[in-house]
Amino acid sequence: MNLFSEIRSLVLDALAQMQAEGTLPEGLSFDNVAVEPPRDAAHGDMATNAAMVLAKPAKMKPRDIADALAAKLADDARVTxxxxxxxxFLNLRLADAAWHGVLSAVLEQGTAYGRSDMGQGKKVNVEYVSANPTGPLHVGHTRGAVFGDALASLLDYSGYDVTREYYINDGGAQVDVLARSVYLRYLEAHGKAVEFPDGTYPGEYLVEVGQTLKDKVGDAYVGKGEDVWLEEIRNFATDAMMDLIRADLLQLGVKMDVFFSEKSLYGTGLIEAALESLDAKGLIYEGVLEPPKGKKPEDWEPREQTLFKSTEHGDDVDRPVKKSDGSWTYFAPDIAYHFDKVSRGFDELIDVFGADHGGYVKRMKAAVSALSDGKVPLDIKLTQLVKLWKNGEPFKMSKRAGNFVTLRDVVDQVGSDVTRFVMLTRKNDASLDFDFDKVLEQSRENPVFYVQYAHARIQSVLRRAAEAGIATDEATLKAADLGKVGHEAELAVAKKLAEWPRLVEIAARTNEPHRVAFYLYELAGDFHALWNRGNELHELRFIQDGDAATSQAKIALAQTVAVVISAGLGILGVKPAQEMR
Incomplete structure (x- = not known):
C-alpha cells in the first residue's frame, strides 16, 4: 500500500473527468503532477501541484483549475x-480511516510494507569499495562500503535485480610495491635486518604475511633477485590481502557477489576488444592533446597518443588510452572493465568512488555512454572524507596499518551497527565527522541511539503486555479495533508511516540511502513524542489497565513503528535493538 500513490491516482482520475467534461483541454501530460506532504503540516495532510503544472499548457489560471479539482476530490470518502x-496549490486533509488503513497495511504486510516493483527486475551492478589490495581497509573505504551496501539493499527492496561487485586493482605498479614490501617482511622472518624505503608499505599487517611466505617456501627467495620471486610473491601477497579485505568487509556485514580482477583484463584481449568497439564507432584516433590547465608551455612535451573521443559523449577533453610508448593508460583497463559490465547485460551501472576520483566522473560516464550507445546509464557516487574524533581530538592513526585508521579500528571501537548507521547520517557527498564518544551517547543528538531506543521501547511494551496477560500475537493485533487510535499524536505517527513507501521510492530513484536514515530518525521522533505525551495523558499510554481491546489497538500502532524501523534498519544493514542497556 502506498497512500500517496493512491491519492495521486485519485487526483489523476479527477483531472481525467475534468477533461471529459470540458473543464480541462485534451492532450495534457499529467507526468509532473505530484502528491506529497506539505511543507507545513498545519496546511494539511497532503498537497498537490496539479493546478500549478497544468495551468500554462492548459492556458488557464491555476486557481480556476484548483477550485474545480477541489470540488471533485471532496466527493471521495477519504478526503475531508x-x-x-x-x-x-491544493491542500488535502484525510479522514482518520485513511490513516487506520495505513496501520492495517503495515500489520498485514510486515517488513514488506514499503517494498515496490519500481525496479521491475532491471539488472543493476553496484560496484563499491574496490580498494587497492595492498593493505587493510581504512575509514574512507568504510564509508564507501556502507554506502554501497545500503544502496544495493535499497535497490533490491525497490524491485531491482542487484549485483554487488568489487573491482580488484591488481594490475598496476602498486602490487609490485606490495610484493617488495612482503619480501622485506619475509627476510625479517628469516632474522634479517631490513629497512623500508619510501613508497613501500611498512604496516605491521604484513608481518604475518611474510612469516606465512617463509613457512611456504622456506629460504628459496633469500638473497635472490626480483626476477626469481617478484611474480610469485605478487600473486601470494595479493591473495593474502584480498583474504584480509574480505574478512574486514565481513566484520561490517558486507558480502560481495562478484570480485573482478583487473589483472584478468591484461593479455586476454579484453582491453583490445573494448577499444575496437569504440574504434568501430569512430571514437578512437591518433592525436596530440593540449597542455593541461596550469602547465607552462616549457613543461609540456606534445606527444602523439591514441585517444578516445570522449568529448562526443559529454567529457571536457578527449582522453588518452594508449601512451606514446605503446603501453596502456590507467583509463584503458577501466574502459575494458565497464565494457565487460555492459556485455554482461546490466541495465544500469553504479560506481561508488572516493572523493579523490572526482576527475574521473565525466570520462567514465562518456566511456559507458559510448560503449552502450547511450542505453546503459552510469551513476557515479562520490563519498567524501570521514574525520575521526575521540576525547575532543583527532583520532590517531593505527600502528598496525602504519599510516591510517582501519575499518577494524572503527568497528572494534563501536561495533558494526553503530558504524553503519552513523556513516549514513550525512549525504554521501558531504564530509562526515565521526566522534567515537558522541556515537555512543544515549541522547536524542545521537541518531543511531534515538532510532534503536524507539524500537527497544516498543519491545518493552510487548513484554509488559505479556506480563499483564494481554494478547499481542500477530493475529490479535491485525484484528485490533484501530478506531480506538484517534488522538492527534497517534495519527501523527500513522501519517509518518504513510510516507515510508514514498520515501523508499524517492531514495531508490536518486540512489540516496541516507534518506532512509533520516526518515527513521524522524519516525523515532514522532514515536518518542507520543510516548512522552503518554506520561501526561493516561489515554495515550499503550497499556490501558482493565481494557485489553484499547490496549491492543494502541500496541498495534506501536508494533507498526517497530515493523517499519526493522525494515529501514534492514536496508541500512543494522540489527534492531531489543532492549537498551
Missing part, C-alpha cells in the same frame, strides 16, 4: 477537505 492555497 480540499483547500486552495496561494496561487493554486
Amino acid at each position: 477537505s480540499a483547500e486552495v492555497a496561494g496561487p493554486g
